[in-house]
Amino acid sequence: MESNGISEQKIVTGDFGYILQDVPHLTDYIPDLPTYSNPLQDNPAYSVVKQYFVHVDDSVPEKIVVHKDSPRGIHFRRAGPRQKIYFEPDEVRACIVTCGGLCPGLNTVIREIVYSLYHMYGVTRVLGIDGGYRGFYARNTIPLTPKVVNDIHKRGGTILGTSRGGHDTSKIVHSIQDRGINQVYIIGGDGTQKGASVIFEEVRRRGLKVVVAGIPKTIDNDIPVIDRSFGFDTAVEEAQRAINAAHVEAESVENGIGLVKLMGRYSGFIAMYATLASRDVDCCLIPESPFYLDGKGGLYEYIEKQLKENGHMVIVIAEGAGQELLSESMQQDASGNKLLQDVGLWISQGIKDYFSKQKKMTINLKYIDPTYMIRAVPGNASDNVYCTLLAQSVVHGAMAGYTGYTSGLVNGRQTYIPFYRINEKQHKVVITDRMWARLLSSTNQPSFISNKEVFEDRKEHISGEKKNEETQLLDDENCADVVPEN
Numbered sequence: 001m002e003s004n005g006i007s008e009q010k011i012v013t014g015d016f017g018y019i020l021q022d023v024p025h026l027t028d029y030i031p032d033l034p035t036y037s038n039p040l041q042d043n044p045a046y047s048v049v050k051q052y053f054v055h056v057d058d059s060v061p062e063k064i065v066v067h068k069d070s071p072r073g074i075h076f077r078r079a080g081p082r083q084k085i086y087f088e089p090d091e092v093r094a095c096i097v098t099c100g101g102l103c104p105g106l107n108t109v110i111r112e113i114v115y116s117l118y119h120m121y122g123v124t125r126v127l128g129i130d131g132g133y134r135g136f137y138a139r140n141t142i143p144l145t146p147k148v149v150n151d152i153h154k155r156g157g158t159i160l161g162t163s164r165g166g167h168d169t170s171k172i173v174h175s176i177q178d179r180g181i182n183q184v185y186i187i188g189g190d191g192t193q194k195g196a197s198v199i200f201e202e203v204r205r206r207g208l209k210v211v212v213a214g215i216p217k218t219i220d221n222d223i224p225v226i227d228r229s230f231g232f233d234t235a236v237e238e239a240q241r242a243i244n245a246a247h248v249e250a251e252s253v254e255n256g257i258g259l260v261k262l263m264g265r266y267s268g269f270i271a272m273y274a275t276l277a278s279r280d281v282d283c284c285l286i287p288e289s290p291f292y293l294d295g296k297g298g299l300y301e302y303i304e305k306q307l308k309e310n311g312h313m314v315i316v317i318a319e320g321a322g323q324e325l326l327s328e329s330m331q332q333d334a335s336g337n338k339l340l341q342d343v344g345l346w347i348s349q350g351i352k353d354y355f356s357k358q359k360k361m362t363i364n365l366k367y368i369d370p371t372y373m374i375r376a377v378p379g380n381a382s383d384n385v386y387c388t389l390l391a392q393s394v395v396h397g398a399m400a401g402y403t404g405y406t407s408g409l410v411n412g413r414q415t416y417i418p419f420y421r422i423n424e425k426q427h428k429v430v431i432t433d434r435m436w437a438r439l440l441s442s443t444n445q446p447s448f449i450s451n452k453e454v455f456e457d458r459k460e461h462i463s464g465e466k467k468n469e470e471t472q473l474l475d476d477e478n479c480a481d482v483v484p485e486n
């Protein structure tokens with residue numbers, strides 16, 4: 001099961017092209033582990049539920065839009081409680097760590113992992129790792145009980161603290177061993193899940209009975225495979241307040257322009273969904289859709305047209321949009337992520353200069369940058385429910401001995417996804433997809449794509465040069481094949 005120190009993918013095939021991309025299990029490398037009955041069968045809340053335990057063969061398809069002769073395709077293991085578990089409650093020493101940027105709902109996930117362990121499985125030893133990955137070896141731990149975490153879901157941020165950088169695999173796994181930890185719950189974004197995968201490989205190499213499980217977190221919604229990440233809904237909702245303010249300001253003055261910059265380093269989902277939700281936005285600019293300023297079909301021409309027709313306009317720009325137009329200089333954060341130039345300030349100045357110098361026209365531009373306000377808030381109701389299901393699912397999987405997985409929602413069902421699927425791509429807005437077309441038709445902005453480019457793209461689709469395009473099931477295709485260099 002091992003090549004080059006990296007465990008091989010577990011693939012199960014079945015009839016009619018069925019493929020299960022399975023997750024590792026402790027018994028893959030520690031044979032003859034004892035099993036125990038799941039205490040949930042005696043829990044009055046659950047014992048009345050018909051078929052509470054998930055059938056061992058239950059799986060969830062990755063693609064639900066199919067043609068009549070499509071193969072059954074890729075599936076993931078369905079999450080949920082199993083009849084047999086691989087840990088006695090007394091034996092469990094769990095830990096939870098949060099890494100990367102903040103995201104609404106982090107505290108809810110922490111709370112619900114603690115509650116699930118205590119109240120569903122009778123586990124009483126849960127530690128919080130202080131301050132992200134480096135906290136494993138550089139900081140103290142925080143004992144977590146239901147009492148400690150009782151009302152943390154009402155607060156934004158993470159009670160455990162977080163950080164970027166500082167992933168030292170060897171030191172982290174030493175610390176896990178030293179503390180006798182046997183379940184590691186890792187909450188974080190794309191970088192964090194890569195880190196979790198490396199920890200899993202090292203744990204496995206050392207032959208430890210330690211589950212390593214991830215919970216995907218990112219307001220950018222840039223993690224592939226899953227329907228959406230927790231906190232995204234809240235961030236989009238919060239962004240409405242900035243867009244509303246921009247609209248009120250813009251329509252109150254002559255030639256008013258409200259410009260809102262939203263987060264989204266490589267993926268423009270927040271900007272796209274905030275625009276679709278608002279209906280007041282006349283132009284949305286995202287990293288995936290290159291744009292240009294001057295000349296026919298450019299941004300300035302469109303702004304001028306909007307001002308002439310409506311007297312005001314609202315522009316939403318994702319922080320990663322148009323970076324190629326700004327300076328080449330590139331700095332990185334502690335995790336190696338690209339530190340972006342402020343495209344909002346840059347474009348504000350550009351618009352002001354264009355109208356005052358070239359058009360001799362007075363405009364009134366208000367720039368709103370809500371930045372951290374959309375992610376430092378607590379999760380909304382829908383995200384809180386989502387976080388609860390994610391937390392319960394990840395705990396059920398760990399108690400059942402699965403490891404090396406990320407818990408995630410796929411087509412509305414909780415699943416266990418192997419790390420390699422979470423880490424192989426970056427979820428991005430595909431501008432030739434229907435969702436972006438819906439946005440363009442709602443804002444009426446130019447697509448900034450020339451007819452020639454669209455024609456070339458179509459030609460490639462028809463000739464099959466573009467991967468997977470024969471089926472034209474475009475709604476499932478919004479992933480970049482290659483993760484961009486940080």
Ligand SMILES: Nc1ncnc2c1ncn2[C@@H]1O[C@H](COP(=O)(O)OP(=O)(O)OP(=O)(O)O)[C@@H](O)[C@H]1O
Binds near residue numbers: 218219
């Ligand atoms: N390829 C990698 N291998 C091991 N660890 C990594 C890797 N990439 C990132 N990490 C670690 O994961 C942690 C979080 O990474 P990062 O700062 O990129 O945030 P993230 O999880 O992607 O969340 P966000 O959505 O906020 O960007 C950091 O401690 C970083 O050192």
Ligand SMILES: O=P(O)(O)OC[C@H]1O[C@](O)(CO)[C@@H](O)[C@@H]1O
Binds near residue numbers: 102220264265319375
């Ligand atoms: O300033 P920080 O905490 O490094 O994070 C900023 C980044 O984190 C995110 O919120 C999530 O990756 C991005 O949208 C943003 O660029």
Ligand SMILES: [Mg+2]
Binds near residue numbers: 100190
């Ligand atoms: Mg990231």
